[in-house]
Amino acid sequence: MTAKPEKLQYIKKADGTGLRIQEFYRIQTGVYEPSVSVSVYIAKKLAPKYEQALQHNYSIQSLMVEGHPAEFNDTIKANETISFTVLRNPFADELLPEPISLDVIYEDDHIIVLNKPSGMVVHPGHDHHSGTLVNALLHHFQDREGVIDKSMIxxxxxxxxxxxxGLTVVAKHKESVRDLxxxxxxxxxxxxxxxxxxxxxxxxxxxxxxxITAHEGSTKMKIATSSEGKQAMTHFRVIVRLGMATLLNCRLxxxxxxxxxxxxxxxGFPVFNDLLYGGSISDLNQGGGFSDRLKAKLNHVCPRxxxxxxxxxLVHPKGWQPLFFEKAMPEEMQKVVEICQNLKLNDNNH
Structure with missing residues (x-):
């Protein structure tokens, strides 16, 4: 039998962005536990507060299992200590529906599958108070009179x-959230x-x-290690070699x-124009075929x-039928591929 979540500390303070509330929790798992993810386990133990988190009134951060950083989709084990912070989102009461266009691939009463554009942040935060996917979804969930269905989250x-x-799935209610x-x-x-x-x-x-583990001294970067960190596995397959670049299909x-x-x-193969992990166009060397003129052109065509x-x-959370969705890469990526293909063709003709 497991103990109830233990609240370790409660901090309430105001800063330049508004009210912030932090609650620190610790849960000790029991001897016999079902094989579920950490997120599902916390949801059951911390309800209804976790349901509020799903509605973006709260966010759960600093997740640790046995003192080590953890992911929400990790599977729990018996006799483990789980700790985390519940952070009050200072913008929760200011979340407003915004008429942002959405590329809806599929939608029913339980889920919605979207093609998210590059440059759109998923959740509101300190640096992005509006223009997020959540703002767009809140508008999408309104009825004709502008009233948001409270059962829709x-x-x-x-x-x-x-x-x-690319493609992302959004659950419309808590049952679908838990199933996904x-x-x-x-x-x-x-x-x-x-x-x-x-x-x-x-x-x-x-x-x-x-x-993969967190990079010390950076809140954004991660590092790949040989022993420490959380298990991470990526399968890749070459679609086409472009000389100075390679187009891959990757499966997580x-x-x-x-x-x-x-x-x-x-x-040694950073994602093209990845500013965080070495793929910045400005850092590409001329010996690899990247002249200053070419780099400027590529950055103009695909600045992401x-x-x-x-x-x-996925399997539908209600009907249980398998669903599979596809969306081809956007035009800016296709243009970069075409430029590289033309350069490779010219090099082969010389």
Missing amino acids: PGIVHRLDKDTS YHQFARKAIERYYTALVVGNVKEDEGTIDQP ETGRTHQIRLHMASQ QALHADSLG
Whole structure:
């Protein structure tokens, strides 16, 4: 039998952005526990507060298991100590529906699958108070009179980086949230990405099996390690070699933050125009075929990291039928591929 969540500390303070409330919790798992993800386990133990978190009134941060950083889709074990912080979102009461266009791929009463554009942040935060996917979804959930259905919550269980485009699934109510979290925990969700990386990848296909951990001294960066950190596995396959770059299809076995970007950079092939992990156009050397003129052209054509979530497979949380969605890479990535193909063709003709 497990103990109730123990509240360790409560901090209430005001800063330049408004009221912030932090609550620190610790949970001790029991001898016999079901095989569920950390997120599902916390949801059951901390309800209804966790349901509020799903509605973006709260966010759960600093998740630790046995004193080590953890991911929400990790599976719990017996006799473990789970600790985390519940942070009051200072913008929760200011979340407003905004008439932002959404590229809806599929929608029913339980889920909505979207093609997120590059440059859109998923959740509001200190640096992004509006213009987020959540703001757009709140507007989408309004009825004709502008009233938001309170049973509808934008439960985003599959997050994409701001500058990554592509398919993401959003649960419309808490039952769908929990089911999709279960699918992620069981690795039943299929996620494929198209990645344009710098350099000539020689292997036709391969697997990168490197744990990922936080980078000391940075709140944004992660690092790939040989022993420490959380398990992370990425499978890749070459679509086409472009001389100075390679177009890859990547399949995620796990879903760590920045996983594809970090794994490819660790092999010497950073994602094109990835400013965080070495793929910045300005850093590309001329010996690799990147003249200043070419770099300026490429940056104009594709001023974002060239990573796109092109395929998503899941089981419907209500009907249980398998669903699979595809969305081709956006025009700016296609243009970069065409430029590289033309340069390779010209080099072969000389």
